[in-house]
Amino acid sequence: MVTLAEVAQHAGVSASTVSYVLSGKRSISATTRQRVERSIRELGYHPNAGARALASSRSNIIALMVPLRTDMYVPVMMEIAIAVATTARTHGYDVLLLTGEEGPDAVRRVAGSGLADGMILMDVELDDERLPLLRGARQPAVLIGLPADTEGLTCVDLDFKATGALCVEHLAERGHRDVAVIGEAPAVYERHTGFAERTLDGLRGRARELGLRLLHRPCEGGYDAMAVTLARILDERPGTTGFVVQNESAVEPLLALLRQQGRAVPEDVSVVAVCPEQVAVQASVRLTSVAIPAQEMGRHAVEQLVAKLGGRGGDEVVLLAPELTVRASSGPAPLP
Amino acid sequence: MVTLAEVAQHAGVSASTVSYVLSGKRSISATTRQRVERSIRELGYHPNAGARALASSRSNIIALMVPLRTDMYVPVMMEIAIAVATTARTHGYDVLLLTGEEGPDAVRRVAGSGLADGMILMDVELDDERLPLLRGARQPAVLIGLPADTEGLTCVDLDFKATGALCVEHLAERGHRDVAVIGEAPAVYERHTGFAERTLDGLRGRARELGLRLLHRPCEGGYDAMAVTLARILDERPGTTGFVVQNESAVEPLLALLRQQGRAVPEDVSVVAVCPEQVAVQASVRLTSVAIPAQEMGRHAVEQLVAKLGGRGGDEVVLLAPELTVRASSGPAPLP
DNA sequence: GAACACTGTCGAAGCGCTTCGACAGCCTCT
DNA sequence: AGAGGCTGTCGAAGCGCTTCGACAGTGTTC
Incomplete structure (x- = not known):
């Protein structure tokens, strides 16, 4: 382990000078800087993370809490997580991966130990039990998702209400009058996950x-569940010609079932999905869709958080416009 | 921020005593222990992670490198990552999420800075450029996946060779003579990802x-690519009655195409998939499959790493038996 | 009952870094 | 020419914790 002191000695300067070269917090003459940088390279020096965190009380780590459940929109989660990790790196931060398992305790633990400088929470519920903790914490936090009360919180999310509206508009413009919505699994609504309810709001309002x-x-993913749901829908509203699908894992089963029943897409029925681009493009019929901009959400969340860590920017709710x-x-x- | 010293004062003992209560590295009388624990609770004390890392030169953090690409088996990756995070917590470790983006530099950075005590690498290529670094590092590492040369490395993976063999056996037992393998995307083979090649070995050998x-x-995921691939296969081998599919995102398209062509599954053709349970169960035909035990792989990897961190267990290759x-x-x- | 071994606690010395105040040397202004 | 202001560097004081050696006090052994 090479230490700062060894670098300093090798370069013939004091330890503090090396530190200032590294941080840039004081001006250093060009010659000294070069000498120090050379020593750093030659010795293969890496600053010790623990010592740094202790002395500066900043760990340069962002905590990311992902939901433990893998029952929904997994690829979206993964894409967000990766976007968070890569964006964080460009700002000099690393990312600590926390699962929802510990719940509020994780927030306390991370905040209390100074393990992370701030946190990003995914899969926020409308009335999440972690929210009071976040509001009271000295650690800044950014939510991906929108709780019921955003007072004192910074949030990033797709504007799901506008998303719902957009889907309805699209179908309305093309003359559809009876539209069915294949929603997320019932559990998602019971849990009061914000995005599902907001999408529904948008759909209903515009309709x-x-x-x-x-x-x-609502519909669990999978072929069997979709078959049951579709049968019920067509039983109740035989004239349905438009479908809006929010559950990724219901998309392909729906298409298969429609095909099987001799309903051609898009001649007889239209399908609009809310899903990542990749799903829309890879489906057996290329889907008209509103994309879930996972990467952008992750990136935005990090940038908001970094701004707050730098003392810039206050609480803010960023809703990304759906496309x-x-x-x-x-x-x-x-024609009827 | 409550500190150790404050807890010590509150409990009327010395700082070192509090430390020993926390770590259990020296015996402490029951009464003292209780007094200290009470003070900890009352003051809401959390040990400072940085200070701890500095003094003990252990961060209690495990680094997890996930591939940057989200072009394949995303749900598997996510499941592994979550299993790693939750298992790590049960051993008192947190998980740092690194993307493959930085490549070998990430290994150097994490090892050099003492940010993590050890690392777990996913998506290892047969001749991965990070391997030499790992062999020379003082930080223990565990790979999920199997490189060409496992000398001096600890690896955990599904036994993909046996997996391939198992698929062939299953089809052979049922009288299939002409079998087609829908593989991963060409890029995966070009990259020499171990599991794809080993599966192929198993398939070919047993066949x-x-x-x-x-x-x-090989086949890119998605409906269009699958259509082209299937057409070519049936053109070249019209008598094909068995399919082995390794690419998750080709499964559903394949089923759709077969249905469309009037080939009934399983009456006319049989399909065996290598995929997570969930995919197999949710497909439009419930799939005969070899499961990819993502959780188990994540859990195993952590346990191996923790053992190495504890000075127990050496280099070992754990291949999970396919089912x-x-x-x-x-x-x-x-019948022909 | 002297010699010895435990047990439980303490004090002090760092771990490697950041950061504050000090200050030498030089330039600029009047 | 002296006061004042910059610039670039240094020394030293911690940051909050772990851990080593020391040592009272008690129990055990012949």
């Missing part, structure tokens, strides 16, 4: 304004 | 032994 009939049904891409799964409603 | 004809075709579960997608070969 009302535009005079569409909307039927919402609908028209592909092969939607078209004009068939 | 030769059992006298099956085997046709292997094939028969579901609805495979049956006897049709």
Whole structure:
């Protein structure tokens, strides 16, 4: 282990000078800087993270709490996590991976021990039990997702209400009057996950304004669950010509079932999905969809957090505008 | 910030005594222990991670390097990562999330700075450029995956060779003679990712032994790529009745295409997949499959690493035995 | 009952870094 | 020419913890 002191000795300067070369917090003459940098390279010096954290009371670590459940939108989570990790690195931070398992205790532990300088929470519930802790903490935090009360919190999310509205508009413009929504698994609604409810709000609100009939049904992923859900929908509303799907793992089963029943997409029925680009493009019918901008969400969250750590920027709610891409799964409603 | 010294004062003992209560490295009388524990609780004390790391030169952090690419088996990666994080916590470790982006530099940085006590690498290539660094490092490491040369390394992986063999055996037993393998994307083979090649080894070896004809075709995920691949396969080997699929995102397209062409599963053709349980169960036909035991791999990797950190256990290669579960997608070969 | 071994506690010395105040040397201004 | 202001460097004081050696006090052994 090479230490700062050894570098200093090798370069013929004091330890503090080396430290200032590293941090840039005081001006250093060009010649000295070069000498020090050379010594650092020659000795293969790496600053000790623990010592640094102790002396500066900053760890340069961001904690990321991911949900323990792997029952929904896993690829989105992963993409966000990776975006967080890479963006954090560009700002000089590393990322600590926490699972939701410990719940509020994890927040206390990380904040109390100074392990991380700030945290990013994913999968926030409308009335999350970690929120009071965050509001009272000296550690800044950013949420990915939107709780019921955002007072004193910084949040980043896709504007799911606008997303819902956008889907309905798209179908309405093409003449669809009866639209069914294949929602997330029932558990997701019971848990009051914000995005699911907000999407529904947007769907319903716009449907009302535009005079569409909307039927919402939660649905576990998978073929069997989708089969049951679809049968019920068509039983109740045989005239349904538009589908909005929010559950990734219901997309492909839905397409298979429709095909099987002789309903052509997009000639007979239109399907609009809310899902990552990749899913939309790889589906058996290229899907008209509103993309979930996972990378952008991760990136934004880190940048908000870094700003707060730097004393800049206050509490703010950033809602990313949804974008609908028209592909092969939607078209004009068939003539009655 | 409550410090050790404050706890000590509150409890009327010396700082070292509090430290020993916390670590259990020296015996402490029951009464003293209780007094100290009470003070800790009352003051809400959390040991400072940086100070701890500095004084003990152990950070109690494990670094996990995940691949940057999100082009393959994302749910598997995520499941492993979560299993690593939760298992690590049960051993008192936190997990630092590194993306492959930095490559070997990340290894140097983490090892050099003492940020982590050890590391777990996922998505190891057969001849990974990080391996020499790991062999020379004082930090223990565990690989999830198997490089060409495992000398001096500890590895955990599914026995993909046995997995390939198992798939072939299953089809052979049911009378299939012409089997096609839908492999991972070409890029995966070009990158010489171990598991893909080892699966192929297993498939080919066993097929030769059992006298099956085997046709292997890499395939990008998605419907369009699968359509092209399938057409080529059936063109070249019209008598194909068995499919082994290794690429998750080709599974559903394959089923859709077969259905579309009037080939019934499992009456006309049998499909065996290598994929996580969830995919197999949720597919439009419940798939006969060899599960990828993501959780178990993550858990094992942590346990190996913790053992090495504790000075126990040496270099070892753990290959988990594959298990094939028969579901609805495979049956006897049709009579010619 | 002297010699010895435990047990439980303490004090002090760092771990490697950051950062504050000090200050030498030089430049600029009047 | 002296006062004042910069610039670049240094020394020293911690940051909060672990851990080593020391040592009272008690129990055990012949």
